[in-house]
Structure formats: structure tokens, C-alpha cells
Amino acid sequence: MALSSTSAAHAHAVLLNSLTEASNLYPKEEGVTYSYGTAGFRTLGAKLPAAVFRTALLAVLRSKRLEGASIGVMITASHNPEPDNGVKIVDPSGEMLDPTWEQHATALSNCPSTDSLISTFTTLATHLHVDLSQPASIIFARDTRPSGPDLVKALEAGLHAFGDNVKIKDVGVTTTPILHYVVKATNDQSGTYGAPTIEGYMQKMSKAFKELVGIRGPLVPLFVDCANGVGSSAVDTMIPLIEDVLLLRPMNTATGTKGALNDECGADYVKTKQAMPPNLAQLGTLDKPGTTGCSFDGDADRIVFYYVEDATRTFKLLDGDKIATMAAVYFKELLLRTKLTGEEKLSMGVVQTAYANGSSTKYLESRDIPVECVQTGVKHLHHAAKKFDIGIYFEANGHGTVLFSPHAIETLRKASPVTLEAGNAIRHLLNFYELINQAVGDAMSDMLLVEAVLAHKGWGSAEWNAGYQDLPNKLEKVIVPDRNHFVTYDAERRLSHPVGLQELVDIEVGKYEMGRAFVRPSGTEDCVRVYAEAKTKEDVEVLIGNVARLVQEASTGQSMVVAS
Numbered sequence: 001m002a003l004s005s006t007s008a009a010h011a012h013a014v015l016l017n018s019l020t021e022a023s024n025l026y027p028k029e030e031g032v033t034y035s036y037g038t039a040g041f042r043t044l045g046a047k048l049p050a051a052v053f054r055t056a057l058l059a060v061l062r063s064k065r066l067e068g069a070s071i072g073v074m075i076t077a078s079h080n081p082e083p084d085n086g087v088k089i090v091d092p093s094g095e096m097l098d099p100t101w102e103q104h105a106t107a108l109s110n111c112p113s114t115d116s117l118i119s120t121f122t123t124l125a126t127h128l129h130v131d132l133s134q135p136a137s138i139i140f141a142r143d144t145r146p147s148g149p150d151l152v153k154a155l156e157a158g159l160h161a162f163g164d165n166v167k168i169k170d171v172g173v174t175t176t177p178i179l180h181y182v183v184k185a186t187n188d189q190s191g192t193y194g195a196p197t198i199e200g201y202m203q204k205m206s207k208a209f210k211e212l213v214g215i216r217g218p219l220v221p222l223f224v225d226c227a228n229g230v231g232s233s234a235v236d237t238m239i240p241l242i243e244d245v246l247l248l249r250p251m252n253t254a255t256g257t258k259g260a261l262n263d264e265c266g267a268d269y270v271k272t273k274q275a276m277p278p279n280l281a282q283l284g285t286l287d288k289p290g291t292t293g294c295s296f297d298g299d300a301d302r303i304v305f306y307y308v309e310d311a312t313r314t315f316k317l318l319d320g321d322k323i324a325t326m327a328a329v330y331f332k333e334l335l336l337r338t339k340l341t342g343e344e345k346l347s348m349g350v351v352q353t354a355y356a357n358g359s360s361t362k363y364l365e366s367r368d369i370p371v372e373c374v375q376t377g378v379k380h381l382h383h384a385a386k387k388f389d390i391g392i393y394f395e396a397n398g399h400g401t402v403l404f405s406p407h408a409i410e411t412l413r414k415a416s417p418v419t420l421e422a423g424n425a426i427r428h429l430l431n432f433y434e435l436i437n438q439a440v441g442d443a444m445s446d447m448l449l450v451e452a453v454l455a456h457k458g459w460g461s462a463e464w465n466a467g468y469q470d471l472p473n474k475l476e477k478v479i480v481p482d483r484n485h486f487v488t489y490d491a492e493r494r495l496s497h498p499v500g501l502q503e504l505v506d507i508e509v510g511k512y513e514m515g516r517a518f519v520r521p522s523g524t525e526d527c528v529r530v531y532a533e534a535k536t537k538e539d540v541e542v543l544i545g546n547v548a549r550l551v552q553e554a555s556t557g558q559s560m561v562v563a564s
């Protein structure tokens with residue numbers, strides 16, 4: 001029965017009253033400015049309660065706007081140091097929050113008082129055509145950070161202020177990709193994506209993985225550095241499900257040890273330092289020839305692999321580019337084997353960012369695999385990958401996944417294979433679809449993807465690495481007075497501002513064989529990032545040093561003339 005206009009007005013007044021009372025307990029600190037960026041809101045955990053409370057309000061608005069579809073909220077600061085925390089919203093498809101709503105999150109979080117918060121909230125509701133009497137549904141989770149429980153309280157305070165009109169599901173302490181999966185599966189009307197629980201996800205992944213490995217197991221045990229973070233609980237759950245085909249050996253699982261999270265371990269450490277975690281080196285974990293390790297980051301949405309080369313005893317990194325190239329070459333082979341033609345023929349491509357090693361791009365192009373370069377940040381890669389039937393996207397740092405289009409799945413499911421080999425290829429592709437997280441990159445699912453491809457190829461890490469050799473490269477941060485003065489174009493590979501700087505960078509790059517360098521403002525930190533690669537390590541050092549100096553000079557308004 002529709003509410004009469006008087007009772008609707010009364011309900012509205014009650015809601016605003018309840019929101020006001022709750023908000024008074026979570027005042028915004030003066031002098032703090034929040035910005036909803038690539039990683040949602042991210043700062044010191046102690047500074048976040050007000051932003052998390054307000055994120056609850058936005059998540060409810062979004063759910064109500066989408067007719068009660070479940071919206072996710074993840075509390076994590078990924079690879080950042082332990083005192084940091086963050087919060088981000090997940091859309092019903094399991095993808096990141098619609099970018100057009102990011103500004104609303106920022107607006108709500110920066111309201112200086114409860115009054116301005118309530119008025120911004122009601123204005124947004126009107127402007128976004130949200131019927132506040134609609135039900136809403138929110139699913140949330142957090143990582144292992146000590147500030148997590150307090151932030152969950154702030155979130156719940158925001159959600160409870162709406163009364164029983166908001167359905168709340170707490171997934172507990174879990175990984176970012178698991179939360180994305182649960183949101184996607186909850187909203188999947190067809191019910192075919194999988195059960196919307198951690199167990200449902202683990203079952204789905206392990207079943208597909210074991211079918212893919214088939215008689216090729218048992219595989220060589222794999223060491224998994226869990227970054228002393230929440231990934232360790234996901235690994236613990238997976239171990240018994242697959243131990244007959246792949247033994248996982250978790251390392252760095254001290255989630256309860258103060259200060260241990262991401263400290264000298266994890267994917268970010270390994271990728272940035274281009275070295276294995278020191279404790280793995282000390283323990284000689286990878287000393288035995290043929291042994292491979294991998295590192296998750298603090299919320300287990302990215303992964304890199306590594307091993308020690310037998311002959312030279314040197315550390316070899318297998319990063320996101322290596323995962324993307326191996327997956328692309330193998331999926332291309334499988335697609336050929338399906339013998340699908342005409343309307344049934346499926347497209348495949350790889351999406352990278354400017355940080356992809358130049359050798360990986362060349363390698364893909366030399367195999368006629370389409371490659372697209374987009375801006376940094378998973379949302380850009382994910383969006384571009386959807387254009388292909390099989391869209392493979394990875395950032396060099398290990399964030400990424402492989403997306404299968406609805407057309408691809410329908411075609412593969414309906415196909416009548418012409419040979420036994422074609423039937424097997426189709427079955428494998430469908431199992432990869434079940435194995436690989438379709439919402440967001442997942443260290444666990446990517447780890448099993450890599451292991452499955454290696455098993456099919458009969459390869460170890462050395463054979464995987466043999467495809468191409470990374471060009472020596474380096475990434476540096478430059479602290480500048482205002483990073484917004486740096487404006488890029490061409491998928492962030494070139495600068496339009498400060499005017500004249502790009503020309504100087506071009507002159508510098510031109511001096512080195514196979515040289516490439518670019519400058520962009522970070523989306524997550526207050527700095528400008530400089531990347532350089534070249535044929536030799538020595539050249540990279542000189543090139544990055546010179547470009548960083550040009551950036552410094554341009555940012556402080558010093559002379560921008562260099563001798564060429």
C-alpha cells in the first residue's frame with residue numbers, strides 16, 4: 001500500500017533526524033580533505049571514521065537508486081603501511097563504483113558539519129532521483145588492519161541510521177576480490193555465477209582449477225607470501241580444496257603481529273624492490289631449483305611471481321606483464337584449437353598501461369595479439385577489456401584479470417566441436433571462465449590461472465620467463481608543490497603541462513637506445529611518478545635521474561632549458 005503524503009513526509013523527517021543524530025557522533029575533523037580516487041578514500045586509519053560513515057550514506061543512496069541492488073563496501077588500504085586504511089564502494093556488477101558517482105562521495109565526505117551533510121545528502125537524493133523510501137542492501141568486509149573494527153562501527157552507524165529499510169551483510173575479515181565476488185554473485189539474477197559466499201567462491205575456483213589440471217598433477221608446490229595480510233585466510237581455505245593437485249605453502253601469515261602487514265614482504269615490496277622478501281631469501285625458500293614463489297599484496301587483489309635462476313643464482317621477477325603475455329599466447333592457442341569460425345569466432349586482446357614493459361608490448365605485437373594502452377587504474381583497464389570477447393588486462397604491478405564477454409560464454413556453451421581437440425579447447429576455456437574472477441583481479445584466482453597454464457604447457461617458471469626479456473626499468477616518485485600542474489594525454493604517456501616539459505623529456509629519451517620515459521601525477525599519492533626504461537641498467541639510471549630533475553625544475557619554475 002502506498003504511503004499517504006503525510007506519512008511519507010513523516011518517514012522522511014524521521015530518517016533525517018536519525019541521520020543527524022548518528023552523524024553527530026562522527027564529525028569531520030577540521031583541516032582534513034578527502035578525495036575519492038582510484039582507491040576510494042585512503043589515508044591514516046585514525047582520520048577515516050567520518051569518511052566511512054558518509055560512505056555508508058552514499059552506498060545506501062546508490063543501492064536505493066538501483067532499485068535495492070546490493071552494493072559492496074570494502075575497508076582496506078591494500079599495500080599501504082599498517083596505520084593507513086581506506087574505503088571503497090563496489091557496484092552491483094562487482095566492478096568499481098561508477099566513476100560519475102565518485103564526485104558525490106567526495107562531496108558528502110567533505111561537508112564540514114552535520115547540517116551541511118544532511119542538506120548535501122537530500123540534495124543528492126533529489127538530483128540523482130533516489131526514492132529514499134526504497135529498500136537498500138549493503139554487503140561489506142574489511143582486511144586485517146587494526147583500525148578496521150572502528151571503521152566497521154562507523155560504517156554500521158551510517159547504515160543503521162536508515163533503520164530496517166537497509167539490509168546489511170557482513171562478510172567479515174576477507175580479501176577485496178572475495179567481497180567483489182560476493183557482491184556480483186548476490187546480484188546475479190540467473191544464479192549461475194556461483195553461491196554468494198566465501199565457500200561458494202572457493203568451491204567454484206577449486207573445481208575449475210582441478211578440472212583444468214586434470215591428470216597433469218600433482219604440480220610442484222608453490223610458496224605463497226601472504227604479506228602478513230588477509231590473503232593468508234583465503235590461502236588457508238583453499239589449501240585443503242586443492243592439495244591433491246597443488247600444495248600451497250603459505251609464508252608471511254602473521255596477521256596478528258603489530259606492524260607486520262606489508263612490511264618487507266608482499267607484491268608491492270617485490271615489484272618495487274625487484275627482490276624477494278628478505279625472510280624468504282634468508283630461509284633459502286627458493287634455493288631448490290625449480291621452486292617458485294609468489295606474493296599477494298595486503299588485500300590480495302594483486303600478485304607477482306618469482307624464482308631464482310639456476311645458472312646465475314639471480315632473482316627473476318614474473319610480474320603482471322608476464323602473466324598477461326602468457327595468458328594471451330595460451331588463450332590464442334586455445335581459441336585456434338576450438339576451430340570456431342564466422343559468427344562464432346571470438347576476439348581476444350590485451351589491455352596494458354604505460355607502465356607495461358616495452359618488451360611485453362613488442363612480444364604481443366609480434367604475435368599479432370591486439371594491445372591497447374589505457375590510463376593507470378583498474379577501472380580503465382577493465383572498461384577497455386570488455387570490448388573483446390576475451391579481454392586480458394594486467395597492470396605491471398600484478399593487478400588484473402581476464403574477462404569473458406556474455407557472447408563468448410554463450411558461443412562456447414552452444415558450440416558443437418568438430419574434433420576431440422576442439423571440444424577439449426572449448427572445455428578448457430569454459431573452465432578458465434569459472435576459475436577467473438570476472439569482477440576484479442584476484443591474487444588467488446590469478447595464481448591458479450598461472451598454475452593451470454603452466455601445467456598445460458608443461459612449463460616451470462624458467463620456461464615461462466623465456467618468452468621475452470624485460471627491459472631494465474625504474475619507477476621513481478618526485479615530490480612537487482602541486483601535482484595538478486602535471487597534465488597528461490595519450491594514455492598518460494605524454495604531458496601537455498607544464499608547457500614545454502614534454503619536449504625536454506623527448507630530447508632526453510632520444511639519447512638512449514630503446515629509451516622510453518614518461519611523467520604523470522599519481523592518483524593515489526601526493527607525488528609525480530617518473531618511469532624510465534632503456535637497453536641497459538646504467539642508461540635507465542641516468543635517464544630517470546635526468547627526467548626527475550627536469551620535473552623538479554619545471555615544478556619549481558626554474559629554467560627549463562637543457563642542452564641537447
Ligand SMILES: CC(=O)N[C@H]1[C@@H](OP(=O)(O)O)O[C@H](CO)[C@@H](O)[C@@H]1O
Nearest residue numbers: 038039377378395397522523524525
Ligand atoms: C605505478 C603504479 O603502480 N600505480 C598504481 C597506483 O596508482 P597511482 O595513480 O600511480 O598512484 O595505485 C593504483 C591503485 O592501487 C594502481 O592501480 C596503480 O597501478
Ligand SMILES: [Mg+2]
Nearest residue numbers: 078297299301
Ligand atoms: Mg591491493
